[in-house]
Amino acid sequence: MNAYELIFWLLTVMAISCALGVILSRNPVSSVLFLIATFFAVSGHYILMNAQFLAIVNIIVYAGAIMVLFLFVIMLMNLNADTEPQKNRLVQLAGVVSGGILFLVILAALKSSTNNMLEQTATDIGLIKNLGKTLFTQFVLPFEIASVLFLSAMIGAVVLGKKGEEEPQTPKGA
């Protein structure tokens, strides 16, 4: 076992145990914290694959921004273990069945794959320079379309946010 494999297994154990922590912990705030730890482990895997840009962007965007908003909502709603509504049996059963099916699919996919561990590759495609060149030459159209998608989501959010503000004023005009 060399250093690469050692780090790989450490990160893998961390990622899986933290992912389990997300769904098993009672307190929603600790779920979010486990999720952040999972993102860190996944970022570690990206670094092992020499994809530094992806690793750091994963941390900035997911751990640094989106999870902060998650925490925001959870803290403001003040969810606690005892206030969590009990789901009825049917919903629980449906959850177990669909989760089980997903598990089966993943198992089948893993069974047919030949190498069960990440290959230590020496590619440079994950470095920011190569990634940027590929994105802006080979994949420029999908890239731009994705940015338009983001723009529309932003405008949608602004429109939704504006609505609540204008509502009290409408009776005056009407």
Added chain:
Amino acid sequence: MLLLQIDIAFIIEKLILATVILLGSLGIAMYATWGERKVAAIMQDRIGPNRAGPLGLLQPLADGVKLFFKEEIIPDSSTRALFILGPSLAMLTATMTSAVIPWGPDYVTESGRVIALQVADINIGILFVFGVVSLGVYGVMLGGWASNNKFSLLSSIRAAAQAVSYELALGISLVALLMMTGSLSMREIVEQQHGFWADGYFTWNFFKQPLGFLVFLVCTFAELNRAPFDMAECESELNMGYHQEYSSMKLGFYLFAEYINMFISSTVIATLFFGGYNFPFMDEVLASVGPLLFTIICVLVLLTKAIGMILFFMFVRWTLPRFRYDQLMKLGWKTLIPLALFNMLVTGLVILYALN
């Protein structure tokens, strides 16, 4: 079992460097607390700390001892683990950024060994700084929430909203700088600002990106939670803010993390905009004093610039009154982000048409 095929001397060198940087930033942060009181005193026509040691120079030690010996109180209704995690995270994120800052030029020993005065020269250096900054908000948020106090919660939510809002403008103002330099590595950015004057123009990024610097500076104030943007500890509205329930050294960690953050941010500003360890006529100095002394001068130059920035932070704190929360949000979203976008656009146009 072959573990790491890295030179042992390399590891020892990096360990020593990291320890020195950590202790150095702790020491400077300690004396920044003393400096802040002296600056405040001078600006308000008072004397300031003058009891412990000459000029009150032992005051930071006295404060530290006091905080260590205070009774440790963890409220019954708090979430214990997160209550402890909060200040630890604040401290961790405050010290992490120092890893990618180049503190001086490479020093080549007699035997030809190159010692880099930088813990890690990664090719995503700036993004690393940005990532750590974006994680910095967790310390405040977790501490405020785990205290189970409404004032703490409100204050931590304010702080988080503020940090997330200003990160955007901070990032966009950096993009313009990166377009100029064409590299994300901190060392590369510093190397490009070599000396002071070259090819008929200043080499420091401050003169190339004045608007970007302004936006970056204002955003840094907000990210540091320093006056005039210290919404998180707005006494008149929120009692003491997110650390209201904290006592003893945990409170000390929160307060201290602010000063470490201030030192590291000042160094980052000096590195990105004021040429880092570069200074005018450095080639002539190198030729006359030899490499060892030159390296020391370079480190001192960087520290001088950083301390100058810290003093600037302090002057601003004791000059400007605190913003109101809605003014803060308006400034961030409606002024700084459009300004940063405009700056990015102009930079792009200049690079495309004027420089090519």
